[in-house]
Amino acid sequence: MNAYKQLVERHEEIATLSSCAALLSWDQETYMPAKAVTYRAKQRAYLSQQSHMLTTAPEVAKWLDDCGPCADDTIEDANVRWWRHAHARATKLPTDLVGAIEEATSLAVNAWQDALAKDDFGLFQPHLQTIIDHNRRKTDLWGYEESPYDALLEEYERGARASQLSSLFGELRPELVSIVEQAVAQSKSKPAKSLKGDYPIPAQQAFNREVCEAFGFDNEAGRIDTTTHPFCSRVAPHDTRLTTRYDETDFTSSLFGVLHETGHGLYEQGLCQECFAQPQGTSVSLGIHESQSRLWENQVGRSADFWNHWLPVAAKHFPHLANWTPEEMTRAVNQAALTFIRVEADEVTYDLHIMLRFEIEKQLIEGNLKVQDLPEQWNATFKDLTGLEVTNNVVGCLQDIHWSIGALGYFPTYSLGNLNAAQLFEAALAQTPSLNGDLAQGQYASLLVWLKSNVHQHGCRYLPNTLMEKATGRTTGSEAYLKHLRSRYLTG
Amino acid sequence: MNAYKQLVERHEEIATLSSCAALLSWDQETYMPAKAVTYRAKQRAYLSQQSHMLTTAPEVAKWLDDCGPCADDTIEDANVRWWRHAHARATKLPTDLVGAIEEATSLAVNAWQDALAKDDFGLFQPHLQTIIDHNRRKTDLWGYEESPYDALLEEYERGARASQLSSLFGELRPELVSIVEQAVAQSKSKPAKSLKGDYPIPAQQAFNREVCEAFGFDNEAGRIDTTTHPFCSRVAPHDTRLTTRYDETDFTSSLFGVLHETGHGLYEQGLCQECFAQPQGTSVSLGIHESQSRLWENQVGRSADFWNHWLPVAAKHFPHLANWTPEEMTRAVNQAALTFIRVEADEVTYDLHIMLRFEIEKQLIEGNLKVQDLPEQWNATFKDLTGLEVTNNVVGCLQDIHWSIGALGYFPTYSLGNLNAAQLFEAALAQTPSLNGDLAQGQYASLLVWLKSNVHQHGCRYLPNTLMEKATGRTTGSEAYLKHLRSRYLTG
Numbered sequence: 001m002n003a004y005k006q007l008v009e010r011h012e013e014i015a016t017l018s019s020c021a022a023l024l025s026w027d028q029e030t031y032m033p034a035k036a037v038t039y040r041a042k043q044r045a046y047l048s049q050q051s052h053m054l055t056t057a058p059e060v061a062k063w064l065d066d067c068g069p070c071a072d073d074t075i076e077d078a079n080v081r082w083w084r085h086a087h088a089r090a091t092k093l094p095t096d097l098v099g100a101i102e103e104a105t106s107l108a109v110n111a112w113q114d115a116l117a118k119d120d121f122g123l124f125q126p127h128l129q130t131i132i133d134h135n136r137r138k139t140d141l142w143g144y145e146e147s148p149y150d151a152l153l154e155e156y157e158r159g160a161r162a163s164q165l166s167s168l169f170g171e172l173r174p175e176l177v178s179i180v181e182q183a184v185a186q187s188k189s190k191p192a193k194s195l196k197g198d199y200p201i202p203a204q205q206a207f208n209r210e211v212c213e214a215f216g217f218d219n220e221a222g223r224i225d226t227t228t229h230p231f232c233s234r235v236a237p238h239d240t241r242l243t244t245r246y247d248e249t250d251f252t253s254s255l256f257g258v259l260h261e262t263g264h265g266l267y268e269q270g271l272c273q274e275c276f277a278q279p280q281g282t283s284v285s286l287g288i289h290e291s292q293s294r295l296w297e298n299q300v301g302r303s304a305d306f307w308n309h310w311l312p313v314a315a316k317h318f319p320h321l322a323n324w325t326p327e328e329m330t331r332a333v334n335q336a337a338l339t340f341i342r343v344e345a346d347e348v349t350y351d352l353h354i355m356l357r358f359e360i361e362k363q364l365i366e367g368n369l370k371v372q373d374l375p376e377q378w379n380a381t382f383k384d385l386t387g388l389e390v391t392n393n394v395v396g397c398l399q400d401i402h403w404s405i406g407a408l409g410y411f412p413t414y415s416l417g418n419l420n421a422a423q424l425f426e427a428a429l430a431q432t433p434s435l436n437g438d439l440a441q442g443q444y445a446s447l448l449v450w451l452k453s454n455v456h457q458h459g460c461r462y463l464p465n466t467l468m469e470k471a472t473g474r475t476t477g478s479e480a481y482l483k484h485l486r487s488r489y490l491t492g
Numbered sequence: 493m494n495a496y497k498q499l500v501e502r503h504e505e506i507a508t509l510s511s512c513a514a515l516l517s518w519d520q521e522t523y524m525p526a527k528a529v530t531y532r533a534k535q536r537a538y539l540s541q542q543s544h545m546l547t548t549a550p551e552v553a554k555w556l557d558d559c560g561p562c563a564d565d566t567i568e569d570a571n572v573r574w575w576r577h578a579h580a581r582a583t584k585l586p587t588d589l590v591g592a593i594e595e596a597t598s599l600a601v602n603a604w605q606d607a608l609a610k611d612d613f614g615l616f617q618p619h620l621q622t623i624i625d626h627n628r629r630k631t632d633l634w635g636y637e638e639s640p641y642d643a644l645l646e647e648y649e650r651g652a653r654a655s656q657l658s659s660l661f662g663e664l665r666p667e668l669v670s671i672v673e674q675a676v677a678q679s680k681s682k683p684a685k686s687l688k689g690d691y692p693i694p695a696q697q698a699f700n701r702e703v704c705e706a707f708g709f710d711n712e713a714g715r716i717d718t719t720t721h722p723f724c725s726r727v728a729p730h731d732t733r734l735t736t737r738y739d740e741t742d743f744t745s746s747l748f749g750v751l752h753e754t755g756h757g758l759y760e761q762g763l764c765q766e767c768f769a770q771p772q773g774t775s776v777s778l779g780i781h782e783s784q785s786r787l788w789e790n791q792v793g794r795s796a797d798f799w800n801h802w803l804p805v806a807a808k809h810f811p812h813l814a815n816w817t818p819e820e821m822t823r824a825v826n827q828a829a830l831t832f833i834r835v836e837a838d839e840v841t842y843d844l845h846i847m848l849r850f851e852i853e854k855q856l857i858e859g860n861l862k863v864q865d866l867p868e869q870w871n872a873t874f875k876d877l878t879g880l881e882v883t884n885n886v887v888g889c890l891q892d893i894h895w896s897i898g899a900l901g902y903f904p905t906y907s908l909g910n911l912n913a914a915q916l917f918e919a920a921l922a923q924t925p926s927l928n929g930d931l932a933q934g935q936y937a938s939l940l941v942w943l944k945s946n947v948h949q950h951g952c953r954y955l956p957n958t959l960m961e962k963a964t965g966r967t968t969g970s971e972a973y974l975k976h977l978r979s980r981y982l983t984g
Contacts, residue, residue, distance in 0.1 A: 016534065016535055027515060027519070036730050039511070039731070040731075042508065046508045219525070225523075236531045237530075237531045238525065239524065239531070
């Protein structure tokens with residue numbers, strides 16, 4: 001067998017283990033009995049340890065070497081390049097550091113929950129310090145050219161650099177702040193009709209499913225369950241699972257949860273299912289993934305076109321919506337307000353929350369901010385961005401789980417997702433003359449076809465910025481996004 | 493590390509893999525999207541292959557040897573004896589035979605489904621022949637003293653022998669046939685009130701759960717889902733999952749499904765959860781397992797005591813039951829009738845279906861019945877047992893999945909379960925003076941305590957017949973069971 005085939009086989013074995021692990025995680029969030037949690041951790045640790053062993057085994061290095069230069073644009077070359085990158089990163093981390101990080105994060109998550117419950121940053125501070133220290137050791141082992149932060153970013157967004165993000169955000173910020181000010185003022189002066197009402201969960205489920213299937217999600221190769229925090233997980237080929245949560249007084253909470261996760265799910269279903277075990281069959285980055293969820297949630301789901309088509313359907317499921325107009329509904333789901341919590345932020349203010357986190361975590365990793373000074377720095381930066389005064393750390397620097405699980409460099413991919421979503425949607429509209437008309441009629445096939453052929457089907461064949469360039473003619477920028485926000489929020 | 497500790501560690505690894513496999517199976521029956529089935533088979537095959545490798549690796553034989561004689565009554569000795577037995581059986585089967593059996597059964601299941609749909613035994617016949625041939629090869633490799641059937645029985649019921657079952661059934665049959673005749677006649681002459689009505693599924697779920705928890709099932713270490721065929725699966729320590737199915741016109745279908753599976757579930761929850769990976773923490777046999785499900789379903793759930801207590805509760809969930817008396821309900825759930833389908837048979841006629849299957853599969857394995865003559869032999873034996881004429885193989889020899897999946901020697905454990913249930917219940921009553929009064933008040937803790945200390949906690953420490961002897965003073969017999977049936981069915 002040649003080296004490439006050996007690599008394919010090895011990664012099939014690794015993918016089998018990972019897909020078992022994915023089911024264990026999904027089950028843990030959805031149906032697992034509470035008392036099963038200790039053994040579940042043991043199962044997951046075992047599977048990840050087996051995967052790591054298979055990934056870093058000496059024969060893999062040899063097979064990768066034997067594959068030669070791989071400078072061409074073939075799928076095989078792209079797979080080998082991707083495997084080499086992943087293999088180099090995995091083998092650079094000594095086993096003791098991997099174990100230490102696992103232990104530190106499992107302690108840190110508990111400490112973070114405790115700190116959040118008691119609004120006591122001090123309980124979390126030493127754990128966060130350990131996590132920062134481990135991550136700085138990681139950046140040294142992985143290596144970087146400009147900022148140690150780049151080495152962490154690379155885990156979520158290959159090719160992204162702190163300097164590039166800084167200039168993107170620098171470009172975005174002044175315009176965004178001005179749009180936010182106007183949008184918030186408009187929402188305040190002309191408040192939308194209240195959505196509060198009685199929305200039985202089975203009716204919400206039926207409506208959500210109808211929209212989700214209209215978008216093109218294949219429910220024979222996926223499903224929708226209920227969890228506190230919505231997510232999408234591809235468990236295996238032809239097995240992509242979404243979740244949402246229900247508010248019986250407001251159907252839009254579960255709906256936009258489903259639309260967002262459906263966007264992720266359509267990406268997973270649009271990947272080559274037969275190459276599940278290869279980079280070619282895997283999503284390329286978080287910034288591209290989030291572009292898919294944001295596009296279906298925001299560009300599509302919060303548009304006037306969407307509600308022109310779907311309000312009458314919604315009114316069948318929720319009879320008291322019969323006296324709403326599509327315009328009223330569109331306004332109701334596009335209200336802007338400055339608030340403290342990222343996960344509750346609306347479309348237009350969301351990126352301010354990300355800019356804050358990016359600044360903070362970059363400074364922490366670059367050594368320009370001490371962990372003990374984090375709350376103060378958070379509050380000052382937040383005030384600078386929003387004008388709001390953070391009065392406690394629960395609505396401030398303790399609100400997110402990310403740092404406690406060791407995820408540094410993750411946050412900016414949310415904003416990359418927003419920028420990419422607008423840029424991809426603009427390109428799809430420009431390249432598909434029928435698209436505007438299709439969307440007005442609740443027809444989504446042409447949009448999905450465009451996304452599949454320009455994004456999904458490529459898997460990891462191109463790095464994110466190359467993918468964006470091929471699909472839209474340019475790398476990720478803020479132009480299309482600002483245009484989208486202006487046209488949505490400043491014309492009311 | 494000494495050899496025993498090595499064995500413990502190895503079996504912890506195997507148990508981790510098996511518990512992943514158990515979740516994959518459970519998920520496949522409950523929530524898995526239809527199109528995920530092909531990859532799921534691949535995942536399961538991989539895990540079972542890994543388990544097999546770890547079980548039969550050469551170092552395991554060495555560790556087992558190093559453990560010495562193990563003739564004592566300690567838990568460690570009992571574990572080693574059990575491991576030796578399992579290891580010997582696993583290593584006696586060559587890999588090519590294991591693979592051939594896997595392939596043959598996967599083809600046979602499809603052929604069986606096809607044959608069943610078309611009522612065409614000929615479609616299944618060659619596959620059944622292959623399965624019989626493979627199983628005979630297995631019996632030669634495993635070895636046996638009296639009948640090759642014994643070698644297969646051993647897989648499900650250690651220590652059981654065809655000769656012993658023949659004499660048990662020989663003892664049971666004449667009396668049972670006479671009870672059946674009288675019970676069926678009584679049910680015909682004084683038909684019970686009809687249960688048919690409107691039972692919404694959420695109300696059934698709430699009632700089932702109330703009873704299940706009253707029996708002592710811990711829903712924080714388990715759950716109840718919906719499947720076509722009810723089952724119980726211990727996925728992991730503190731994670732035992734039951735299923736049932738719902739008939740919206742008759743609540744007793746899901747209820748007795750749940751009571752039956754709860755019996756299995758209480759056994760699994762009563763085992764030592766910390767020794768999940770050791771024989772000590774594992775159920776000992778199907779005949780003992782089924783005794784637990786049958787005891788809670790039949791001895792408890794179909795008794796007058798049960799309905800005296802639970803009918804008022806049921807009437808809260810299903811208001812139209814308000815005009816029923818406990819006596820009417822008890823009669824309604826204890827009707828006897830001779831029918832063709834085993835899984836639909838009532839308590840009193842059930843064992844006739846098992847005797848038939850035991851006779852047939854024993855003859856097939858001993859070479860006294862040709863596969864081609866199976867339908868004829870089935871129909872003749874069934875007529876002999878019940879007086880009923882089988883008019884097609886769908887309600888005859890094609891009705892069960894067992895043979896198509898290669899499970900020969902499995903059927904008789906259902907009857908062993910019935911016999912053991914009655915014998916254990918009788919012993920529990922004799923040894924627990926308060927029990928009768930407790931059951932009348934819907935208090936089940938004393939029964940569960942007795943079962944835990946006499947059955948559950950021992951795991952595989954004693955072979956089934958020794959366990960029965962320790963708990964009840966004698967090995968499995970038909971006396972208590974016949975007494976139970978007589979008192980339940982012949983006093984109406």
